[in-house]
Amino acid sequence: MYFNQRTCFAMVLPLLFLLTSLQGLAKPVGLPTDTLNYTTALPMDTGVLRGTLPNGFRYYIRHNAEPKDRVVMYLATKVGSILETDDELGLAHFLEHMQFNGTKHFPKNELVDYLQKAGVRFGSDLNAYTSFDETVYQLPIPSDDPELLKNGLQVMRDWAQDALLDGDEIDKERGVVLNEMLGGRGAQQRMRDQYFPMILNQSRYADRLPIGTKDIIEGFSHETLRDFHRKWYRPDLQALIVVGDIDVVEMERQIKVLFADLKQPDNAPEREEYSIPLTGKNQFMAVTDPEMPQTVMQVIIKHREADVKTVGDYRTQLAKSLFNQLAAARFSELTRQSDPPFIQGGGSIGGFLRGLDAFTLYMAAKPGEIKRGFDAVVTEFERIKRHGFTATELDRAKRNFITSVESAYAERDKRKSESYVASYLNHFLQDENVLSNEDRYRLGKQLIGTITLDEVNALGREYYVDRNRDILIMAPEKDKETLPDEQTVEGWLAAIGQSDIAPYDDNVQDIPLLEEQPSAGTVTERRERPELGVTELTLSNGVKVALKPTDFKNDEINITAFSPGGTSLYSDDEFLSATYAATVVGGSGLGPYDATQLTKYLSGKKVSVRPYIGERSEGFSASSGKKDLQTAFELIHGYFTVPRLDLAVFQGYMQRVKASLANRLDDPNAVFADTINAVLYNNNIRRTSMTVEQVDQIDPQRAFDIFKERFADASDFTVTIVGSFTEDEIMPLVLQYLASLPAAGREEAAPDLGIYPPEKGLQQTVYRGKEEKSSVRLYYFGDYDYSEDENLQLDALESILNIKLIERLREAESGVYGVSASASYAKYPRHRYSFSIAYGTSPDKVEPLMASALDEVDKIKQQGPEQVDIDKFISEQKRQLEVQLRENGFWLGHLSNSYQNEEDPAYILAYLDKLSQVTTESVKAIANKYLVDDRLFRFILMPEAAAETP
Incomplete structure (x- = not known):
């Protein structure tokens, strides 16, 4: 739930108007193809079923099977902050919040609870936004469960006109909205308050920010909100959009039955349209x-x-x-x-x-x-x-x-x-x-x-x-x-x-990217993985390749590769040069082309190749369509064999980096993040943000040499390719451009640098910032018994604790807008875990909310989670995986990560069965094992004024 300003008031980046089409396919239907009359109205998509009920309610329904067994429902209402009176500032957005706090068929928090049981995630799936002119609610749900589909429509019907707006729930939500308002306070907001009236030409929009004002949110009467709801949540201002794997005719029938009784309020006010006048002035x-x-x-x-x-x-x-x-x-x-x-x-x-x-x-x-x-x-x-x-x-x-x-x-x-x-x-x-x-x-x-x-x-x-x-x-x-x-x-x-300004000189060159085409290598080993739809190859130069052809997309091929090593092989003195090595080379062009010429050379091609050097590995990621797949492989080969160093580009890039860092520490959040890393990692250069002075430590020639060192030997690279190709189509390219890469047969492993947090936790408070707001970060760190089963249990703990923290800190105590728990774990260089809890609030609530958050941790440690929350986690995992298994990006990451961790990627096939191992006792045990009090680190960002308070 959030507000959306839909405008360009900070740094405005260029916007490209994107459209869709394809040459050489069946002749499309629509307007005549021989001549075009520019005065002809644009045709409306006939693939969507549209209608208007007698009460004015509109609907759009479209069948679409991607993803399978899923549907998205949106309720749009032409009600935003622009309609508010001076006594109602912020109520359009507040009302959006209240739709999740009790409706006719889902009182109090039953809506969120019900949908979570169906695998719908609050915030990332179930959400809404309020803008100046509209409020929009979104609900993506499975469509293969008739009862769930029916209830999804009922949710939409409730949102349309049946919010309960209980007085106690309204009062509880004030704190949530005030914390959302508080979280948005800062330099950008303070400056925006000054310049908005000017750039909005003193129009009504300048005084109607959707978030509203503190005084109104704290003091409006319950009846004022109810009256706003009665006036504006009405069928002539609303539309339902339903797109997904559904029966369109049946969906229309249900909509007609369910939404036909929406009522127009008596003496409904006119929905006036507002605009921003042009004054002609500068x-x-x-x-x-x-x-x-x-x-x-x-x-x-x-x-x-x-x-x-x-x-x-x-x-x-x-x-x-x-x-x-x-x-x-x-x-x-x-x-x-x-x-x-x-x-x-x-x-x-x-x-x-x-x-x-x-x-x-x-x-x-x-x-x-x-x-x-x-x-x-x-x-x-x-x-x-x-x-x-x-x-x-x-x-x-x-x-x-x-x-x-x-x-x-x-x-x-x-x-x-x-x-x-x-x-x-x-x-x-x-x-x-x-x-x-x-x-x-x-x-x-x-x-x-x-x-x-x-x-x-x-x-x-x-x-x-x-x-x-x-x-x-x-x-x-x-x-x-x-x-x-x-x-x-x-x-x-x-x-x-x-002044005199010369025309632009568009210098273009057109020569082969590779001076000579490489000679093809061979396959020395082959392993079929039919259960995964994967073929694993070893090439004659040692490169390992995993091929997974899919039909998830028609023209999408994704590639990723890794090799052990990375910046960990270089000293602290060379760390920054190693870190920026791929950036230096990636920005310098390739082969005979400088960066500008390379961009021009690749125009019209659907291809991208990006080398990287991380802490423990180096490699590349690439994407391409079928037509440009050879170009992608030429680029990959080129980064190994003909990389460039453009000193002018390097110098310019570093100048911009220096300039962007010059005032970085004026941002309280930057100081807070730096303090956390300094405390946890003892100011290690590999864990701290770069300073202006450190930029000069980056040696471009050494960075270039490091890049060439890391990509001098392909024999320990593992390449994963997923997408819309056949083996017959891609193998000639694999053999010519990957099997021909240089190979020295060196054996490397990324060392353990020993950069870990202290064994015992501590508390650190940072006093920075003008606003009366605070941020809290709680961390647990330690050694970890890495395994697939252990990972599952820690993931379950993360999900369940997220549910409990939202229920407690947001819904029960109204102390935060957002709160999150996050777990991570690593197999290499050492089995380690981290678990964090993060939220923002007002300074006076830091300690009480911290106590509440840790109390929820203790409840799970002492009693274990409730079965209903375990069921929510299992449902969410099942529903997510159903969709992920039909996505190229998921398989690319899963396969590559499995190879990097030396794990069998087939474990994903048994994942759904393993969910039954998540029990009250298993989560309780994992919480006691890893959320240990002695390992708790507490970091608090307080406003500067708090440091002066006795």
Whole structure:
């Protein structure tokens, strides 16, 4: 449960408008394919069954079998904080909370309890959000249980109009919402309070943040909330979206029966539509805060929102997506300079807030270089405005677009149910038609070729204008006196406008990535694992390969690899160089291509390869479609045989790292995290955050040499490949590009560095921060009896304790918004475990809530968990695994982790049977074994003012 501002008020990153399609498949249905009339209305997806009940309630139903035996239900209501009166601030969001605290058929907390028993997780599955203009509830549930499916619909019906809003439950929830509000307090929020009225043009939106105000949340009457519910939770403002593995006709029948009796309130108020006016004026504001770690500057140029109703509107949206992609590429290139002008910079055309679009430029400045960063961003967009993009740039962007649409369309029958929901929500909330997969493909393919370079370039002139422009600076308090004023910034803009700016030179090269194609090796050993659908190979150079062909996706192939070693093989003096070795090489390009040229070379290709060097291993992760699989293997081979070192890129990257670290310790959370690591690991360089001074310890040449050392010998690499391939398709590539990798036959193992927390626990309090809020972290550490059975029991303890902590700290004591328990365990280098409990609260509740949390731990240690909570864990695990077993990502991780831990991956096949071993006594025993009082570490972050309190 959370509030959502749906706007761009902090650092705004470029947004790419993503669509879907595929070339060469069956001819899609929809509009005529020979000619396109740009004034024709966009067709509505016919794959969704839509209807409106006599009372005004709307519904969207779609059958979709991915994932199998699952359905997602969303209840959308056009009720948000914008409708609140001055006496109701925050009540739309508060009401969203109350829907989980008692409805007609699920009083008090029975709703969460019932769904948890069905394997639905509170927070990650069962959730909701409140925004300015809408509140949306989500419920993903299994659809193979008729009773559960029926009750899922009943939950939606209850949410639509049957919240109980019990007075005692309302009062209990005040503390939860106040803690959610408290958790959001900090530098960003304090600055936002200052600049919101400006960038929202003094509109109603500036005074209607969904979270509300402390005074209202603490003091509103029960009847005020009930009246808000009666006024606005009504059928003419609501819609139900149901997508999943269901019978559409039967679902419609049930919806008609269940929702037909929703009532309109007497004298229902009109649902007024609000907007943000355009004033035609330019505005300026600089805000500072002592906890703001960087100087960020934004230029927000507002425009009326562009409708997307017709084919021509859609074509314009595609042109904007091309513009944004082209601009992003330009700024990526700027950051690769040896002395980049900013930490991060860019800009894009996109949505802003109700009724407005915006062209937004942003820049995070290096310390003391705000003018330089601002000049660089504005100059680049002035270059675009004057000279436009080049034909070769546009051609690459179009190729990338076509690849994305083709790839997505290829997966149309594997598309997840969840991915349809946003479009149907937008149709209900914004009245924009939803294109079918086929029409999206066809329109995208037809329209992208008609978009000219002149049209894309014209967007820069249309959106980059000198009216309705806001300039916003957010900076550290200590830099307040050196910040430019409005007149100074206007002078900067004028100077750039009068300067000579050369056109962009798009230097492109087209040569083979590998100078010579490698000679194929052979397979020396083969083992079939039919129970897993896996073939395990040993190649002639020693590389081990696991192949798992799947039909989970139509065009998705994922690869991962590891080799023992990593940074653990290097001294503390070389640790940082080793840590950044893969970053240095990965950012330098490959073979004959520098980083910029490599990006251009790979345009239009669905491929990614990323080398890494971790503490105990090195390797790579890769993904590809079928068409570009050879390119993926060439890239993999290239990182072993022809890596590059680009000193200019390295220097520029390290400059940006230094700049981002300069004020890091102004953030209380950063200080808190550093203190925890310093205490637990005795300031070991391998466990502490890097400082500005340490950046200079990174030697680029040594980092490059370390990379080459780690990838000089492939004989101890294990490669796992999962996805939409056949063995016949992939084996020629495996033999040519993997079996030919260099092999020295060296034997390496990652050593035990001996970096562990103290054996006995302790307590440490950090006093940092202006806000009256606190964070608590409780940790247990120690040696561990690693085994599959032990892991299962510790996982069960984590899940059960999460349930109990939410029930106690949130629901019973109203002391937190969120609380979590987390378990982890490692087999190497030593069998170890950690178990943590984390929450945020007000300073006065730190000790009482800590006592309550530890009391819940003690209850499990003394009495064991209740059977109902064990059943919830088992149900959750079963339901999760049902879905995971049909996902490439799950199998990639499971297989690779099993090989790395020297375990048989087939244990997953018996996992569901082993769940019966989780009992009250087994969890009690695991809690007593590992949640030992002597091993408890307590870390507390308190506000600075608390240190001064006697």
